[in-house]
Amino acid sequence: MKHSFLDQYSDRDSLIHRLDPRTKLLTSLLFILAVVLTPPGRWPVFALYFILVAALLILSRVPLLYVLKRSLVIMPFVVLIAVFIPFFKEGEIAGSYNIWLWQLSVTYNGLQVFWNILAKAWLSILSLILLTSTTRFSQLLKGMEKLRLPGVMTMILSFMYRYIFVLVDEVMRMKQARDSRNFGGGRLRQLGTIGNMIGTLFIRSYERGERVYAAMMARGFDGQTRTLESLSFRPPDALFGLSLGFILILAMVLNLWYL
Amino acid sequence: MHIPDGLLNVATVATTYVVSAGGVGGAVRIVNKKLGEKQVPLMGILAAFIFAAQMLNFPIAGGTSGHFLGAALAAILLGPWAAVLIMSCVLIAQCLIFQDGGLLALGANIFNMGLVASFSAYYIYRLFTWLMGSTRKGTLAGGFAAAWASVFLASVFCAVELAVSGTSPFGVVVPAMAGVHALIGIIEGLITTAVLSLVLATRADLLQLQRI
Structure with missing residues (x-):
C-alpha cells in the first residue's frame, strides 16, 4: 500500500518548509484566531486573509489543486450545520417561501452570518492544510514538545504515527479478505463482521x-526518546513571525476602522 | 462530530480549551503515576488502533456512512483516564493530518469525544457490571449501553457548544444532533458488543487489565 495519505508533500523543499515547526504552529494558531475573531460582513478583511494564505500556499509550492480538493472535503459538514442560520436570524427579509405548512423566510442578516461562517471555516482549513503539507509530522511533534505538550503525549503520538501505517495495512488486508468472501447479508450481519474485524485488530494491536515494548526494553529503553535532529529558531523565522503578526494587526485595525 | 474551525465563538473555544487542558493534564499525571513510561508504546499502538478502526466505514441510510468512535471501547478496556489520553492523541492527529476538526475547536472536540465520551462510557459500564455481575451478559449489556451513551452524550455536548456559539439555533441543532446520534449510537453499541464478545471468547484476560 502507498502511504502518502499522511502529511503528503511535507518532504518537499521551499521557504515555508524550511521554517521552524514552532513558528508555523504558532502563526497558524494566530491566523485562525484572527479569522474567528473577525465580525461578520468584513469582506475586505476576509479578502486580506485569503490573499495572505494564498500567497503562502504559492510560496510553499504545494499543488494548488490538491489543496483545493482537500479543503472541500470538510465543507459539507460546515454547510450542514450553518444552513439553518439564514432561516432563524431576525432582520430584513430577503425572501420567503411556503413549503407545505411552514413559512420559511430568509433574512439578509442571516445570509451574511451564513457566508461568514463558511468563509471562516474555509480559511482555517486552508491554513491547516498549509501547516501539515509543509511540515513533517515528526517535526510537528518535536515543535509541540518544545511548546510544552506533555512528554507522554508526544511519545504516544509518535508511536501512533509509526504504527498507523502498519495497522492500516492490516485493516486493508482484512477488508480485502472480507470482500473476497462476499461481504453481504443484512445490516446486522455486516455490523457483526465489522465488530469481529475490530476485535481481531484490537487483539493483534x-x-x-x-512485543514492541519487550523489544524496546531489550534495547535499553528508559522512558526517554532521543533524536539527533534539533530545532533551531533562525532569522527567517523571526522575520516570518513578525511580518505575519504585522499583517494580522493590520487586519484587526481594519476591523475597528470599519465599525 | 468533529467540529471544524469557524463554527465556535471565542468564549466557547476558550472555555473548552481550559477544561480539556485541565482534563488531559490530569490524565497525564495519573497515567504517569500509575504506569510510569512503561506502557507508552502500548498506548501509542492502541491510539493507532482506534485511528485504523475508524477507517472501517459502514453504510447508513441515504449514501452517508458512519464510523466507529472507539472511546467507549478504550474506556472499558483501559479505564477512563487512559482512554482520555488515547482519544486526545487520536483527535490531535486527525486535526493535524486530515484537518478533521479544527485547531481552535480541538479543545471542544477533546472535551466531547475524549472527556465526556470516555467518562460516561466507563461509569455506565461499571454500573452495569455492578448490577448484573461481571458475567458475559453484564459485560455485553454494559458495553452496549456505554457505547450508546458515549456517542449520544458527546453529540449533545457538541450541539450545545454550536448553539451557544450562535452557529445554529438551540431548538434545531440539539434535537437534530441528538436524534441522529441516538441512531449512530446503536451502531456503535452493536460494534462494541461484537468486539467485546470476540475478546471474551479469545483473550478474556484482556478484560481484566489494570484500568486507570
Whole structure:
C-alpha cells in the first residue's frame, strides 16, 4: 500500500518548509484566531486573509489543486450545520417561501452570518492544510514538545504515527479478505463482521504493543526518546513571525476602522 | 462530530480549551503515576488502533456512512483516564493530518469525544457490571449501553457548544444532533458488543487489565 495519505508533500523543499515547526504552529494558531475573531460582513478583511494564505500556499509550492480538493472535503459538514442560520436570524427579509405548512423566510442578516461562517471555516482549513503539507509530522511533534505538550503525549503520538501505517495495512488486508468472501447479508450481519474485524485488530494491536515494548526494553529503553535532529529558531523565522503578526494587526485595525 | 474551525465563538473555544487542558493534564499525571513510561508504546499502538478502526466505514441510510468512535471501547478496556489520553492523541492527529476538526475547536472536540465520551462510557459500564455481575451478559449489556451513551452524550455536548456559539439555533441543532446520534449510537453499541464478545471468547484476560 502507498502511504502518502499522511502529511503528503511535507518532504518537499521551499521557504515555508524550511521554517521552524514552532513558528508555523504558532502563526497558524494566530491566523485562525484572527479569522474567528473577525465580525461578520468584513469582506475586505476576509479578502486580506485569503490573499495572505494564498500567497503562502504559492510560496510553499504545494499543488494548488490538491489543496483545493482537500479543503472541500470538510465543507459539507460546515454547510450542514450553518444552513439553518439564514432561516432563524431576525432582520430584513430577503425572501420567503411556503413549503407545505411552514413559512420559511430568509433574512439578509442571516445570509451574511451564513457566508461568514463558511468563509471562516474555509480559511482555517486552508491554513491547516498549509501547516501539515509543509511540515513533517515528526517535526510537528518535536515543535509541540518544545511548546510544552506533555512528554507522554508526544511519545504516544509518535508511536501512533509509526504504527498507523502498519495497522492500516492490516485493516486493508482484512477488508480485502472480507470482500473476497462476499461481504453481504443484512445490516446486522455486516455490523457483526465489522465488530469481529475490530476485535481481531484490537487483539493483534495489543499483542504487537507487548512485543514492541519487550523489544524496546531489550534495547535499553528508559522512558526517554532521543533524536539527533534539533530545532533551531533562525532569522527567517523571526522575520516570518513578525511580518505575519504585522499583517494580522493590520487586519484587526481594519476591523475597528470599519465599525 | 468533529467540529471544524469557524463554527465556535471565542468564549466557547476558550472555555473548552481550559477544561480539556485541565482534563488531559490530569490524565497525564495519573497515567504517569500509575504506569510510569512503561506502557507508552502500548498506548501509542492502541491510539493507532482506534485511528485504523475508524477507517472501517459502514453504510447508513441515504449514501452517508458512519464510523466507529472507539472511546467507549478504550474506556472499558483501559479505564477512563487512559482512554482520555488515547482519544486526545487520536483527535490531535486527525486535526493535524486530515484537518478533521479544527485547531481552535480541538479543545471542544477533546472535551466531547475524549472527556465526556470516555467518562460516561466507563461509569455506565461499571454500573452495569455492578448490577448484573461481571458475567458475559453484564459485560455485553454494559458495553452496549456505554457505547450508546458515549456517542449520544458527546453529540449533545457538541450541539450545545454550536448553539451557544450562535452557529445554529438551540431548538434545531440539539434535537437534530441528538436524534441522529441516538441512531449512530446503536451502531456503535452493536460494534462494541461484537468486539467485546470476540475478546471474551479469545483473550478474556484482556478484560481484566489494570484500568486507570
